[in-house]
Amino acid sequence: MKVLMFGWEFPPKIYGGLAVASYGITKGLSLQGDVETTFCMPKPTGEEEGFLKIVNMSQVPVVWRDVNYDWIKDRFVGHTAEDYYRFRDHLYADFNYLQGLDDLGCIGFAGGYPSNLHDEINNFSIIAGVLARSEEFDLIHAHDWLTYPAGVHAKMVSGKPLCIHVHATDFDRSRGKVNPTVYSIEKNGMDHADCIMCVSEHTRQTVIHQYHQDPRKCVAMHNAVYPLSQDLVDIVPNKTPGEKVVTYLGRITMQKGPEYFVEAAAKVLQRTRNIRFCMAGSGDMMNAMIHLAAERGIADRFHFPGFQKGRQVYESYKNSDVFVMPSVSEPFGIAPLEAMQCGCPSIISKQSGCGEILDNVIKVDYWDIDAMADAMYSVCTNDALYNYLSEEGIKEVDRITWEKVGLRIRECYNQLCGRGYFNNDDYLNAVKHIK
Amino acid sequence: MKQICLYFEIHQPVHLKRYRFFEIGKDHYYYDDYENERAIRDTADNSYVPALTTLLEMCKQNDNFKCCFSLSGVAIEMLEQYAPEVIDLLQQIAETGKADFLAEPYSHGLASLGNEESFKNEVERLAHRVQELFGVTPKVMRNSNLIYSDEIGSMAADMGYKGIIVEGAKHILGWKSPHYVYSCAVDNRISLLMRDYKLSDDICLRFSDSSWVEYPLMADKYVDWIANLPQSEEVITIGMELCAIGMFQPLSSSILEFIKALPVCAAQRGIGFATPAELVENRKAVDTVEVPYPMSWNDEERDISGWLGNTMQREAFAKLYEEKLVGRILACKDRRIKQDWDRLQATNNFQYMTTKPQAVPMLRSFYDSAFDAFTNYMNILGDFLKRVNDLFSENVENDELNALYTQIANLGDELTVKENEISVLRARLEKFESKAEKVEVPVEAPVEVAPVVEEVAAPAPKKCATKKCATKKTPAKKATTKKAESAKK
Numbered sequence: 001m002k003v004l005m006f007g008w009e010f011p012p013k014i015y016g017g018l019a020v021a022s023y024g025i026t027k028g029l030s031l032q033g034d035v036e037t038t039f040c041m042p043k044p045t046g047e048e049e050g051f052l053k054i055v056n057m058s059q060v061p062v063v064w065r066d067v068n069y070d071w072i073k074d075r076f077v078g079h080t081a082e083d084y085y086r087f088r089d090h091l092y093a094d095f096n097y098l099q100g101l102d103d104l105g106c107i108g109f110a111g112g113y114p115s116n117l118h119d120e121i122n123n124f125s126i127i128a129g130v131l132a133r134s135e136e137f138d139l140i141h142a143h144d145w146l147t148y149p150a151g152v153h154a155k156m157v158s159g160k161p162l163c164i165h166v167h168a169t170d171f172d173r174s175r176g177k178v179n180p181t182v183y184s185i186e187k188n189g190m191d192h193a194d195c196i197m198c199v200s201e202h203t204r205q206t207v208i209h210q211y212h213q214d215p216r217k218c219v220a221m222h223n224a225v226y227p228l229s230q231d232l233v234d235i236v237p238n239k240t241p242g243e244k245v246v247t248y249l250g251r252i253t254m255q256k257g258p259e260y261f262v263e264a265a266a267k268v269l270q271r272t273r274n275i276r277f278c279m280a281g282s283g284d285m286m287n288a289m290i291h292l293a294a295e296r297g298i299a300d301r302f303h304f305p306g307f308q309k310g311r312q313v314y315e316s317y318k319n320s321d322v323f324v325m326p327s328v329s330e331p332f333g334i335a336p337l338e339a340m341q342c343g344c345p346s347i348i349s350k351q352s353g354c355g356e357i358l359d360n361v362i363k364v365d366y367w368d369i370d371a372m373a374d375a376m377y378s379v380c381t382n383d384a385l386y387n388y389l390s391e392e393g394i395k396e397v398d399r400i401t402w403e404k405v406g407l408r409i410r411e412c413y414n415q416l417c418g419r420g421y422f423n424n425d426d427y428l429n430a431v432k433h434i435k
Numbered sequence: 436m437k438q439i440c441l442y443f444e445i446h447q448p449v450h451l452k453r454y455r456f457f458e459i460g461k462d463h464y465y466y467d468d469y470e471n472e473r474a475i476r477d478t479a480d481n482s483y484v485p486a487l488t489t490l491l492e493m494c495k496q497n498d499n500f501k502c503c504f505s506l507s508g509v510a511i512e513m514l515e516q517y518a519p520e521v522i523d524l525l526q527q528i529a530e531t532g533k534a535d536f537l538a539e540p541y542s543h544g545l546a547s548l549g550n551e552e553s554f555k556n557e558v559e560r561l562a563h564r565v566q567e568l569f570g571v572t573p574k575v576m577r578n579s580n581l582i583y584s585d586e587i588g589s590m591a592a593d594m595g596y597k598g599i600i601v602e603g604a605k606h607i608l609g610w611k612s613p614h615y616v617y618s619c620a621v622d623n624r625i626s627l628l629m630r631d632y633k634l635s636d637d638i639c640l641r642f643s644d645s646s647w648v649e650y651p652l653m654a655d656k657y658v659d660w661i662a663n664l665p666q667s668e669e670v671i672t673i674g675m676e677l678c679a680i681g682m683f684q685p686l687s688s689s690i691l692e693f694i695k696a697l698p699v700c701a702a703q704r705g706i707g708f709a710t711p712a713e714l715v716e717n718r719k720a721v722d723t724v725e726v727p728y729p730m731s732w733n734d735e736e737r738d739i740s741g742w743l744g745n746t747m748q749r750e751a752f753a754k755l756y757e758e759k760l761v762g763r764i765l766a767c768k769d770r771r772i773k774q775d776w777d778r779l780q781a782t783n784n785f786q787y788m789t790t791k792p793q794a795v796p797m798l799r800s801f802y803d804s805a806f807d808a809f810t811n812y813m814n815i816l817g818d819f820l821k822r823v824n825d826l827f828s829e830n831v832e833n834d835e836l837n838a839l840y841t842q843i844a845n846l847g848d849e850l851t852v853k854e855n856e857i858s859v860l861r862a863r864l865e866k867f868e869s870k871a872e873k874v875e876v877p878v879e880a881p882v883e884v885a886p887v888v889e890e891v892a893a894p895a896p897k898k899c900a901t902k903k904c905a906t907k908k909t910p911a912k913k914a915t916t917k918k919a920e921s922a923k924k
Contacts, residue, residue: 271457359790362806370455371807377456378810384750385809392790 001413002036003029004137004154006128006147010054013045015112017334018167021199021223022143025165026052028224028406035410038135040150042124043111046077054078060127061088062095063105072104090133092157095126117146118181125149132157138417139163145170145182148189161194161416165221168199171206172329173255187211195412195422197221199332200353219412219424222357224402225337232311232342237318244275244380247320247344249308250327250335252283257326257349257366262289264326266296267373268380273301275380280316282307317342321386322379326366327352336361340397345389347375357400360392404434437661437669438709439701440628442503442577442600443677445483445521446510446543447475448783450800454811459818465775470801472517479518482681487524489691494531497698501533501708504677505577508541508561509777511568522568529569535710538562538573538596544780545742547578547587548729549756555594556765557777575599575711579782581630581732582739585725588619588627596625598715600672603629604730604737611722614668618720626715627724630674630732634660639679643688654696662704670714734791742785747809751788754816755780762833763823766840772826775819784812 005026009019022039029035030051040055048054056078065088073081084104095101100108107123114120128150132140137158142151143165155162169186170178190196190211198204201220208215239245246268248261258279265277279289279302286304293302308316317323323339323346330352337354339346340361348355349366362379364371379386411430415422452467493500504525514521528534540546541561546554562573575598576591583601591599603613611617613629637657641647649656661671676683684690698708709717733741743749754760764776787799787808802808827836 267457271459359804362810363803373457374455374810374814375806378806378813381456382747382750382809382813384746385806385813388746388790389806 001034001139001417002137003038003139003141003413004131004135004160005037005039005141005143006124006150006154007039007041007143008146010039010041010044010048012047013111017332018144020334021167021332023049024224024226024402025143025405025409027226028402028404029409031403031406032410035413038137040128040131041078042109042120044078048078055083055131057124057127058109059084059104059106060130061105062091062098062107062126062130063101064088064091065103065105067104075104087130087134090130092129092133098123098126121146121149121185125153128153129157139413141165142189143167145186145189148185152189152192155192161420162192163195163197163412163416163422164189164193166190166196166198166203166207166331168331169203169206169210171210172203172331175254175328193217194420195219195416197409197412199223201356202329202351202353203331216423216425217421219422219427220356221405221408221412222353222400223332223334224400224405225334225341225397226402227398228314228341232314235311235315235318235342238315239319239321242274244321245278245319246275246322246324246376246380247278247280247316247339248324248326249280249313249316249339250325252279252281252286252289254285255328255330256283257328258283258285258289259292260326260366260369260372261324262292262296262298262302264324264369264372264376265293265302266298267369268376269298269301271377272381275301275376277302278305278316278320279303280305280308313338314342317344320344322347322376324372324376325349325352326372328366330354337397337400340393343390343394345379345386345393347372347379358396360389360396362389407431407434437664437671437706438714439661439697439706440503440670440672440709440711440714441501441697442505442537442672442674442711443486444505444577444674445514445677446507446579447478447513448543448781449509449513449778450474451784451811451815453801454814454818456814456817459814460821463818463822465815465819466778467801471513475513475517478678478682479514479521481686482678483514483518483521484524485686485691486677486680486694487521487528489695490534491524491528491531493695493698494528494533497702499702499707500698501535501710501713502528503535503537503710504528505537505539506561506565507539507543507579507781508557508564509543509781511564512774526569529571534569534571535575535712536565536569536571536573537575537577537600537711538565539577540579542777542780543579543782544777545579545582545739545752545782545785546756546780547582547590548739548743549752550758550761551590553756553761553765554590558591558594575628575715580742582729583627583726583731584729585619585621585727587729588625588726589622592619592622592625598626598628598711600628600630600674600711601726602730602732602737603631603672604732606737607724607726607730611724612665612668613672614664614670615721616670616714616718617722617724620723620725623720623723626718626720628670628672628711628714629724630672632732634671635673635675638673638690638693639675639683642684642690642693652693654693654700657693658697658700658704658706661701661706670718672711735794740791741789742782745788745790745805747790747805748785748788751785751809751812751816754813754820759833760820760823763827763836766833766836767823767826769826772819772823779812779816779819784808788812 007022009015011019011023026037026039029037037052038055039052040057042057044054044056059076069081109120132154140151140154140160140162142148144167148164151162151164170182190213196207196213196218198207198218198220200222204218204220207213207218250256252258268275293299317339323344325333325336325348327333327349332353336346336348346361348361348363350363351366355363362375364375408431411427450467450470451465454465490502538558538561541557546557566572576596577600578587581602588599613631617627619625642652644650680690729739730737731739743752787802788805790805
């Protein structure tokens with residue numbers, strides 16, 4: 001089975017959770033052996049793992065240029081010069097009017113999330129038209145709203161089923177006050193999709209109710225985590241005896257509910273002083289949070305170590321006694337799973353998608369700071385609870401693997417390719433055995 | 436002749452309220468009164484009252500019918516407060532002389548596994564309460580949730596009980612049938628009555644289940660099953676919670692008519708009813724049953740993993756039955772602490788913390804999850820422990836405490852002994868005086884007699900201290916030695 005996949009990020013270059021999820025999904029599929037994935041992304045680094053075929057969208061031509069093979073053969077990152085010539089044979093319109101064409105007839109991408117994002121999204125879908133004409137595939141899979149237009153375009157050209165993967169919606173990011181342009185792109189993508197994979201039931205309900213989609217074509221496809229590499233497992237926790245650390249780790253922004261964490265911390269510190277709070281990450285609300293902590297008079301026990309990356313993230317988890325994710329609306333939220341891998345008990349909001357597949361976490365409403373404070377205090381003071389959550393958490397998260405996600409996605413693919421439409425009820429029956 | 440032993444359990448947990456950690460030390464009231472009243476009223480109206488009314492009728496109308504009740508102390512307290520008519524009905528049933536009452540731990544808790552002294556104390560208290568309310572002294576015991584092991588059997592025997600009702604669990608009985616009287620493997624003074632869970636669950640779990648092959652279950656069919664058991668299997672113990680009638684099986688399923696028809700159908704087939712006490716008195720144990728590890732009537736495993744299965748439950752259990760704490764609670768005279776202690780012990784609190792996968796989604800009261808239940812319970816327990824510890828100074832050992840209490844108790848006895856002596860001596864003195872008057876001896880006698888009084892009284896403390904020894908073991912001994920010391924001084 002050949003899959004044409006559109007994505008915006010892929011490791012090793014990581015901007016956010018999307019890269020990790022894209023990696024996991026493609027890896028999970030590749031383990032089945034008979035799924036061949038062509039992954040199209042704006043600007044690969046050339047250091048991506050080789051289990052899938054990468055197409056570098058900034059080196060796919062949209063305008064015919066007469067170029068010499070010997071001159072260009074070493075210039076490609078991702079796909080090869082042969083691929084280039086194949087793509088050049090499938091140009092479909094005159095795009096000479098476009099700004100920023102290079103000598104290969106390609107449109108460059110900045111990569112990441114630049115300010116002219118909407119132009120880049122548009123260019124991405126123009127190029128998708130070329131790919132859809134030149135590649136052979138059975139199915140289109142588009143990740144996140146940035147690539148929905150590309151997916152829709154490819155579907156229009158090829159007539160192959162389109163599967164879109166909703167990693168987040170604008171409703172989550174904006175607490176309901178959506179950006180109309182983004183919303184229209186999302187809605188258009190969903191309207192054209194044959195199957196909508198949502199990263200949680202929480203997101204699925206948003207898609208059904210806010211984007212008015214048919215529930216039968218929406219499916220909850222939960223994310224997973226990769227086992228920790230040995231060097232991360234070996235990190236020795238650096239804990240101060242008699243002192244507990246409660247950690248928030250993520251962007252400090254409205255969606256993640258950082259103010260509830262500060263308020264709960266203030267409640268805990270009214271009672272006990274041997275607990276430290278750590279708000280790692282950066283974001284637009286960081287200064288407001290520093291003010292809030294000072295206002296509550298807990299600044300001596302409340303720390304802002306800033307943005308953490310790579311190994312530092314895992315060190316933070318290992319050094320913590322509790323991880324808290326008070327998100328107001330979290331489509332999935334992979335952080336608690338990573339914390340659990342490190343043996344750190346997690347408290348998450350009930351509005352987080354990952355809570356749907358986790359039992360050994362404490363779930364509270366994001367606004368219920370009393371409950372959140374109570375849970376923090378309880379884990380910090382009751383060793384039995386800490387040990388239970390820590391040990392059972394590791395066991396539980398070890399059972400959540402991308403291999404299983406790959407099998408579930410494969411079931412969706414089979415339905416789409418086999419009979420041309422998707423039905424969630426049939427899917428649920430078919431994947432009962434994958435536990 | 437086959438005999439059916441029918442018993443009903445009456446227990447309702449006291450619902451705890453949402454108790455956050457910042458209330459520790461400030462708020463000492465732990466209960467959700469509204470929910471308690473609602474739950475009790477609901478159960479009483481829909482189940483207890485109609486069921487007991489029917490049973491009362493049956494006791495009056497059927498000569499052969501007998502039944503048995505087992506009430507927990509906390510349930511009695513709550514029924515007295517919110518639904519006293521249930522107690523009235525039970526009293527009326529008791530008056531017919533056809534009902535028996537069982538002893539069980541007052542709190543419906545796990546004391547049998549946690550602390551022997553507290554367990555015995557609880558059973559005694561309940562037996563006393565039952566005697567007071569219904570005029571029946573329980574002879575047979577039933578532990579909370581039928582938790583039983585050899586050790587518990589011998590504890591019950593020590594308390595003078597003749598029998599104990601236990602679950603007829605497959606893994607214990609093996610090829611043996613539950614329809615005989617057995618005896619405890621380590622103590623043959625006590626007989627075991629095995630609850631037949633199949634026949635019991637047919638009524639309390641499956642009766643109104645229309646997908647069950649035997650649905651609809653009629654009394655004649657049910658009694659036929661019993662009648663068709665092998666000739667020699669004569670003891671059929673059927674037990675359930677009383678709220679099975681009316682709550683688990685709604686009244687609309689005609690369960691009351693079914694129950695009412697049981698004695699009639701049984702009489703037609705020559706099957707009688709008996710109370711546990713009668714069975715234990717009249718029948719000899721056919722064999723012993725060995726139960727090295729505690730078992731119960733819970734879940735498919737019939738073990739105690741529903742209450743002590745995970746580390747959180749075991750932690751709460753360890754804190755609750757910590758020896759020093761139990762000693763202090765037993766020693767103290769604070770009634771409110773004692774009542775809180777009873778209510779906090781109820782097994783339901785532990786059940787809410789279970790993380791076992793459940794076939795049917797379990798009711799966790801208002802708790803979101805096991806962790807929530809644990810957090811709330813530990814907060815309350817934290818406050819409770821603090822209160823108990825504040826009662827007495829931190830470094831006073833329980834032994835000392837008991838010694839002091841024994842001393843105080845003994846002082847009373849001592850005083851009465853002394854008073855008796857004094858009155859005897861006074862009487863004698865009067866005699867002397869009257870004699871003296873006759874013989875006209877100078878009246879200096881009282882001065883002489885006074886030291887005599889003391890001399891006679893001196894050995895008295897030792898005497899009564901040894902008397903106490905029988906009931907309170909080590910502390911009393913210490914008290915004696917102490918007294919000896921102080922006497923020397």
